């Protein structure tokens with residue numbers, strides 16, 4: 488077990504800044520906990536009190552039931568992986584030696600440690616061919632993966648990650664987030680992850696701790712509840728924009744109706760007749776969507792213009808395991824206002840309409856209200 492517990496923890500720096508105020512928090516072993524909040528609200532300070540890089544002014548932190556102020560800092564840190572925004576890699580050491588650092592410190596032979604390091608590279612999705620490079624010869628995303636590999640190399644039960652993905656572009660960031668989810672489903676570490684991005688917090692966290700001004704914890708809850716029932720005005724403001732839209736991502740889209748969509752391949756286009764305002768979905772030989780075309784586009788084709796100049800880019804695709812957020816997004820981002828659902832191979836399954844997604848949301852809410860009422864009256868009757 489590697490639970491982490493903050494009991495009435497306060498940190499005031501020597502200059503008088505109170506970075507964390509009376510923090511009480513129990514982090515369950517094997518959970519993925521995200522600390523989120525605006526800059527300067529004490530996330531990093533709180534995290535660093537777990538590995539004793541920062542010592543509390545008052546209160547106690549326990550790890551696996553042990554008051555960490557009474558354990559050796561070195562021993563404590565060997566059981567805690569730490570990943571920071573810049574990767575924190577040693578510039579003059581190869582990728583392989585960076586990853587092998589902690590196992591070597593723990594007494595493994597260099598040979599063994601390097602061998603194990605190669606396997607950790609596989610685990611985080613890095614090509615072994617990169618093992619002999621130096622950090623400066625990697626992309627930002629690759630460096631972050633090495634940082635994660637290094638933290639995992641000694642197989643510590645606890646992983647601390649301080650804004651590990653905030654310096655990479657959004658596409659790479661999404662990849663790294665997905666990778667973290669996959670890793671955690673295999674490893675079941677106790678992970679504490681800091682971010683100021685509420686979307687990242689909601690996506691990754693089993694539990695989200697929202698910090699506010701003066702280092703005061705505002706809410707510690709499941710992500711869905713942070714969105715649906717913000718505990719304070721601060722939290723409501725922080726998660727505020729797009730809150731309802733985000734909450735859609737927790738709702739199943741199984742019951743959203745899929746309609747047949749008339750499709751056409753590019754070489755059949757000259758035979759197509761459309762009414763004004765009507766759209767037709769162009770697909771490739773494998774029925775994968777290419778884009779939409781309307782009467783204006785067809786006129787362009789007949790005038791001999793290139794297909795690419797006549798097609799309207801499609802909206803987002805509604806994936807097989809998609810939720811209501813995906814469904815709605817695919818509908819409202821589509822030029823035809825019909826969202827395209829695809830199967831695992833990317834082939835068209837059917838079309839979704841925004842109005843039907845909203846209707847589905849409303850049905851789910853009604854069912855939940857009825858369930859709540861029933862539970863309430865049953866409790867009353869007892």
Ligand SMILES: Nc1ncnc2c1ncn2[C@@H]1O[C@H](COP(=O)(O)OP(=O)(O)OP(=O)(O)O)[C@@H](O)[C@H]1O
Pocket residue numbers: 500501502504505506524525526527528529530531532533683
């Ligand atoms: N060593 C220090 N000495 C004095 N004040 C500090 C020190 N480290 C942090 N602080 C202050 O403590 C407060 C909390 O800082 P902390 O780094 O924990 O915030 P954070 O939530 O991680 O912010 P960010 O999102 O910008 O990383 C801030 O006001 C900061 O200026």
Ligand SMILES: [Mg+2]
Pocket residue numbers: 530531532649681
């Ligand atoms: Mg910080």
